[in-house]
Amino acid sequence: MMAEFGLAALWLAAALAGLQLIAGSLALTSRGQGLAGMVRPVAVVQGALALVAFVVLVVLFCQTDLSVKLVAMNSHSAKPLIYKLAGAWGNHEGSMLLWVTVMGLAGGFVALVEKRLPEPTMLATLAGQAFVSLGFYAFLLVSSNPFERLDPPAAEGQGLNPLLQDMGLAFHPPTLYLGYVGLSVAFSFAIGALITREVGPAFARAMRPWVMGAWIFLTIGITAGSYWAYYELGWGGWWFWDPVENASLMPWLAATALLHSASVLASRNALRAWTVMLGVVAFSMSMVGTFLVRSGILTSVHAFAVDPERGTFILALLAINIGGALTLFALRAATVTEGERFALVSREGALVFNNVMLSAILGIVLFGTLYPLVAEAMGAKVSVGPPYFNPMSAIFFVPMLIVLAVGPLLRWRRDSFARVRLGLLLPALLVVAVAIGLAIVANVGVLPFLGLALAAGLAVASLLPLRGRRLTRTPLAVWGMVVAHFGVAVALFGMASESAFSVEKLVAARVGDTTQAGPWQVKLERIDPVAGPNWTALEAKMTARYGQGAPVEVHPQSRFFWAPPQQTTESALVTRWNGQLYAVLGEEAGGGRWQLRLWWKPFVTFIWYGGLLIALGGLLALLGRTASDIRRFVARGKIAERRMEQGR
């Protein structure tokens, strides 16, 4: 019964999305204006019904209802509750249901609260949102029904990939999806503004919180995903330019550019066409990412769906949405004027420069990710990996970092370098000092070298916008900018340091042996068998000493899951302020020896601290903007009230 109830809710939500699209479109014409009143309520109910369907699926997973095919395929009665929950969205159908649910809720929320835009623009926006949703509803109902029954019910579920049975991964996909779907709202706003030719500051202000929110979730999602890959895959790597990683990076790059250009549009009424374009591109990248991951076109660790039918469906959705949006953009491009002008040396000028750089990096990542597929279609297999992406993106990343240090110090519209030159002396000197120091002391590669030097300069330069301000009276949005830019420096430092100074030790150790890895002395004490709820493992008991410090216990495991049968390594980490010791227990090497892999990674944690700082900066800016939006909203309400009273 339960599953049928969920399916019915899903069909109803889809029908309401259709209604929302039709009513919203007709209401824009002169004859259909009577329909305008129903669009917002329909959007709210549509979101609520999608939520009902999703909750039903979660309940089915909690109960491990094995008469539902999706549950039988992806769950197991012996799995801990949290992973039963995560199982609901840790598969293709469930994750697409999560997608439409978040999209429906976001649309409903916009319909409820957004009152600043002209009503026709809102109607067009909600119609656009319904159009995109409808495609995904069709996808779910036609080719990926999550509520399909299994007759007869399975005796036991097939379990969840052990690699995915991890807290980090339970919440990683939903975080990214919140980001992707937040960008769908920005996309709808862009469509709405294009249709009604209302591309201006009001549009940017309405769109900005959604871009901000989406960007925060994407930042957290990518940071968490990178940390997950780092500790779960057991080889100490944190980013591999894997197509699936790139799929999440591309929307982030576009959203970063969009975020900045929307700010310019909101406060300076400049960059109109560019902002709309980025709004379209950002969500397009989300869909491209979803297509890459969901279609199974690239088979990699994360891509657990292999089914060409679905791929074709998503590809069609992609073509319709992106093609439609670009056509609309082309039709309206003549009427969307550029907006206010500004000089090269100005805050806007710096932002434009960095937007172009971000877009170029996006172009490289997109092309490098797709090219192996193109080559395969032409009959040759090539690999494109870090040796390509690192230097190619650095071509644009390095100038961007330099402008990032200068830009926030410049005034709007027109400024001169002479005015900010003095302030930038300190960071510039720091870059030179670090560069000279590194050249003398250490032998590091070109990119880590540049990374370390630039990170030092940027760390100081990013704080300069606070100079001369009363810190307690500095707006939250400025704090947000400073924190996020400082986060870039922190993350960059972590990446460069990990790449330049990591120490790796592979040994076949006997019990009692001590191994030196960088400043650590690691002693293998014992190997014990241990058991968990759905696995057994061999666990190494090791003690690690940093220099002459007190010994710390380290317990890496080699785990054997039985449902489905698979072996994984559970790395063990010792975190210090200045880096991490990373220990992995490998196979038995014969003669009572065990393979141990040890890494000392100086300041590696700064990569993720930096990522979190960037997200925190976004959050501060979002809070600051929202607070002032609410104040303005309340003030406007009061003025309106007073007018009403005076009118009487």
Next chain:
Amino acid sequence: MKRIVLILAMLLAFPAFAQDSLPPAPYAYRQLDDPEQEAKAQELMETLRCLKCQSQSIADSDAPMAGDMRSQVRMRIAAGEEPAAIRAWLVERYGDYVSYAPRVTSLTWPLFAVPLFLVTLAAVLLRRRFARASK
């Protein structure tokens, strides 16, 4: 001379490992003694694809084939071969797919043309934008 001794030692050592049921290649999980050579090998291994895995380099994989390839790379580096030569040898054996560093060929030139194009495009865009603005 040292190299020959090393290779001989490896050959002699091999039967000893072979007594295990599934002998991993000698240098699959063993580093070279010379840290400089090991660093060279490591750098190369990170840019070679594990053919039996999904999106992993041979430096990041527990697959036996990746272990064999690591061992090959380390032994060849120890024997004094240049990383570029080892990469070329592997590409000849397994095809371009094995190397994460694409070469410029009739098939892959767009990979290198696109960044060049993007640089030009960025320069033109910025120039046009600000040439107009400064008028």
